[in-house]
Amino acid sequence: MSQPIRLALLLGSCxxxxxxxxxxxxxxxxxxxxxxxxxxxxxxDIIPVDPTxxxxxYGPIIDGSRLPAQINDxxxxxxxxxxxxxxxxxxxxxxIVVTPQYNGGYPGELKNAIDHLYREWRGKPIITIAxxxxxxxxxxxxxxxxxxxxxxxxxxxxVCLTLPRTYIEGEERVSTDGKYPDFLAQYVDAVGEAADGxxxxxxxxESN
Amino acid sequence: MSQPIRLALLLGSCxxxxxxxxxxxxxxxxxxxxxxxxxxxxxxDIIPVDPTxxxxxYGPIIDGSRLPAQINDxxxxxxxxxxxxxxxxxxxxxxIVVTPQYNGGYPGELKNAIDHLYREWRGKPIITIAxxxxxxxxxxxxxxxxxxxxxxxxxxxxVCLTLPRTYIEGEERVSTDGKYPDFLAQYVDAVGEAADGxxxxxxxxESN
Numbered sequence: 001m002s003q004p005i006r007l008a009l010l011l012g013s014c015x016x017x018x019x020x021x022x023x024x025x026x027x028x029x030x031x032x033x034x035x036x037x038x039x040x041x042x043x044x045d046i047i048p049v050d051p052t053x054x055x056x057x058y059g060p061i062i063d064g065s066r067l068p069a070q071i072n073d074x075x076x077x078x079x080x081x082x083x084x085x086x087x088x089x090x091x092x093x094x095x096i097v098v099t100p101q102y103n104g105g106y107p108g109e110l111k112n113a114i115d116h117l118y119r120e121w122r123g124k125p126i127i128t129i130a131x132x133x134x135x136x137x138x139x140x141x142x143x144x145x146x147x148x149x150x151x152x153x154x155x156x157x158x159v160c161l162t163l164p165r166t167y168i169e170g171e172e173r174v175s176t177d178g179k180y181p182d183f184l185a186q187y188v189d190a191v192g193e194a195a196d197g198x199x200x201x202x203x204x205x206e207s208n
Numbered sequence: 209m210s211q212p213i214r215l216a217l218l219l220g221s222c223x224x225x226x227x228x229x230x231x232x233x234x235x236x237x238x239x240x241x242x243x244x245x246x247x248x249x250x251x252x253d254i255i256p257v258d259p260t261x262x263x264x265x266y267g268p269i270i271d272g273s274r275l276p277a278q279i280n281d282x283x284x285x286x287x288x289x290x291x292x293x294x295x296x297x298x299x300x301x302x303x304i305v306v307t308p309q310y311n312g313g314y315p316g317e318l319k320n321a322i323d324h325l326y327r328e329w330r331g332k333p334i335i336t337i338a339x340x341x342x343x344x345x346x347x348x349x350x351x352x353x354x355x356x357x358x359x360x361x362x363x364x365x366x367v368c369l370t371l372p373r374t375y376i377e378g379e380e381r382v383s384t385d386g387k388y389p390d391f392l393a394q395y396v397d398a399v400g401e402a403a404d405g406x407x408x409x410x411x412x413x414e415s416n
Contacts, residue, residue, distance in 0.1 A: 111319060114309055
């Protein structure tokens with residue numbers, strides 16, 4: 001029996017008291033249910049990546065004696081943390097990004113995580129679930145420019161979630177406890193279709 | 209005699225062995241000469257900000273109990289480092305960003321530095337000197353989207369510097385030693401005009 005295909009779920013931010021961990025847990029459950037139907041062998045393994053924990057390299061690129069694009073072997077990265085990040089991302093067949101929009105763009109820690117590597121991303125499919133008070137679409141557009149530059153594949157349009165103001169400016173938060181707020185229900189189909197697109201892109205790549 | 213107007217020169221990256229410190233030093237000299245003509249009292253004070261040193265807050269936003277947009281007083285920020293960053297940025301009348309393009313976007317540490325604050329940026333003018341193997345224009349466009357979201361003023365188009373391949377992929381680097389490579393000469397006028405635009409924007413704001 002073959003190993004499950006590994007997908008990383010990259011959390012754009014782990015700001016304390018933010019909505020990312022809750023929305024990411026909701027996305028993970030939906031995508032898992034869609035790609036691993038009950039009664040079938042597990043085909044996909046979805047691994048959440050918290051920007052504050054290894055293998056995420058955290059922080060900016062400090063050593064730049066060589067550009068990531070010039071590195072062909074993970075052993076050539078300057079620190080063990082980046083070597084580990086490289087090996088992890090290289091082991092993943094595709095990516096799901098769940099990210100807040102910050103000031104019309106992506107969070108810095110997400111961009112740093114991407115920029116530490118280069119060849120590890122190339123040719124792989126990536127889907128984006130962005131969110132914000134107005135849907136996070138500006139963040140998603142900026143990310144798609146970055147993915148394109150890295151020659152990643154973008155099988156579907158980003159899913160953009162509009163959070164009620166009480167979740168942005170007020171006290172309410174999407175929790176990881178499994179009880180998800182009603183406003184997310186309207187996006188269930190879109191996340192499922194994005195998961196289908198990711199799967200189709202992986203399958204089409206394997207058959208190439 | 210009035211105090212010089214304070215401008216911050218934000219370095220987008222301090223990757224070791226990168227070109228940012230050298231290009232930033234070249235920009236600082238040009239802007240200083242343009243805004244502080246010989247024989248006149250010093251009108252503008254240009255302060256370089258290295259992302260690896262205070263008052264730059266480094267790293268991502270960790271505490272998010274309140275959004276920067278909800279904070280009206282620097283004392284309300286969660287750490288002394290962010291309070292210091294807030295006070296510094298609040299003390300500046302305008303900004304010059306000198307940044308490399310990374311993978312079609314801005315470096316993560318630059319975005320983190322911006323996202324730590326909110327009201328401190330609002331209404332202030334900002335000019336951008338971006339660079340890369342193809343001029344860094346994609347980075348500049350993404351930054352302008354962020355500035356617009358923050359309701360900053362953008363008095364001039366970004367200046368985009370195309371670095372020779374030997375400065376990107378090879379061993380050559382723009383040094384801070386005051387001997388600048390010939391390829392930069394073609395951009396001297398554009399940087400001077402950007403400085404004029406920044407000054408005009410500051411003056412027009414004062415007269416409002």
